[in-house]
Amino acid sequence: MREQGVDVFDGNGALGFSFSRNNDNGPVYGERLVTLISSSLYAEATGGPWVAPPSYSQEVAAVPPSTRPAPTPIAPAPKAEEEDKLSSGTGYFVTNSGHIVTNHHVVKSCSTIAVFSGDQPAAEGRLIGSDETNDLAVLKTDLKLTKVANIRIGARLGDPIAVFGYPLSQVLASSGNFTLGNITALAGMRDDTRHLQISAPVQAGNSGGPLLDASGNLVGTIISKLNAMRVVQATGDMPQNVNFAIKSSVVASFLESRGISYETNATSNALAPADLADHAKALSVMILCK
Structure with missing residues (x-):
């Protein structure tokens, strides 16, 4: 399931907005959330393409084994x-x-x-x-x-x-x-x-x-x-x-x-x-x- 937005209309105007996301692509907040909502609204209103939010890179907490600092006497x-x-x-x-x-x-x-x-x-x-x-x-x-x-x-x-x-x-x-x-x-x-x-x-x-x-x-x-x-x-x-x-x-x-x-x-x-x-x-x- 890819991240996507859906706008709901009743003929007179927008009633609301909902979206779903792929849990494997990282958390949706900040720039990702803004891009997801705005691109979905734009696509619905103009028929233009849906724009994917920027990717998320998770910080690695552990030091890779090959680069672990050695103990210092x-x-x-x-x-x-x-x-x-x-x-x-x-x-x-x-x-x-x-x-x-x-x-x-x-x-x-x-x-x-x-x-x-x-x-x-x-x-x-x-x-x-x-x-x-x-x-x-x-x-x-x-x-x-x-x-x-x-x-x-x-x-x-x-x-x-x-x-x-x-x-x-x-x-x-x-x-x-x-x-x-x-x-x-x-x-x-x-x-x-x-x-x-x-x-x-x-x-x-x-x-x-x-x-x-x-x-x-x-x-x-x-x-x-x-x-x-x-x-x-x-x-x-x-x-x-x-x-x-x-x-x-x-x-x-x-x-x-x-x-x-x-x-x-x-x-x-x-x-x-x-x-x-x-x-x-x-x-x-x-x-x-x-």
């Missing part, structure tokens, strides 16, 4: 301008011997690595293993520690989570930053099953930090965020809190491949947010790369 946060050769990131303890997990991109170009934990003086971080493909690295330090991460494998969609790290260290508090959110997808960009998507806000410098569940168990390692500007350019829409973490199962495999034992004493007792923040801070470190 959260770059290590630069220090002050006079220290432009320094950058910072985050890590967390996985053994009582001082092993620390972070991202490969946090330490890949470092000539020296300094690690800070609480009020202790900076300690040297020695790179003992790296996995560029999965963006993971493990350091060794002589720092004293009070907590290590308990790795939990098998996070669920919708689980509440927490992120601790040292983002934008040249601007924000040097004591660290704690944010809350949820697991919003069990895969990353292009269905990358190594990753989790999370809603907790992260910034430059959060890279390598722990992703914890409500009980303080480690379920991932922060890795990247969606490049908002590229998404805006591709879709016209600004994404909000679309960030990614490496699953704890990938972290566990990475540590096993290097013969490093890790804790798996996951608990199920939910912590109050303030207690969860204290726990996260105790097992996290700031990493300064030069």
Whole structure:
């Protein structure tokens, strides 16, 4: 059924107007409605041709797979301008011997690595293993520690989570930053099953930090965020809190491949947010790369 108009007369004048339309051709409003009515009246009065309304083009909300923006690794946060050769990131303890997990991109170009934990003086971080493909690295330090991460494998969609790290260290508090959110997808960009998507806000410098569940168990390692500007350019829409973490199962495999034992004493007792923040801070470190 094509769009068409029908005018009704009784011999003395027009009584009314009705029209029908093809539902497959898009909504009838604005210029389409005006054209439909006026062309029908014109055709009825003059015997002229009926004029089709202009076509409607529906905006595509999703980004075509071939043009989807890739996630952007959260770059290590630069220090002050006079220290432009320094950058910072985050890590967390996985053994009582001082092993620390972070991202490969946090330490890949470092000539020296300094690690800070609480009020202790900076300690040297020695790179003992790296996995560029999965963006993971493990350091060794002589720092004293009070907590290590308990790795939990098998996070669920919708689980509440927490992120601790040292983002934008040249601007924000040097004591660290704690944010809350949820697991919003069990895969990353292009269905990358190594990753989790999370809603907790992260910034430059959060890279390598722990992703914890409500009980303080480690379920991932922060890795990247969606490049908002590229998404805006591709879709016209600004994404909000679309960030990614490496699953704890990938972290566990990475540590096993290097013969490093890790804790798996996951608990199920939910912590109050303030207690969860204290726990996260105790097992996290700031990493300064030069």
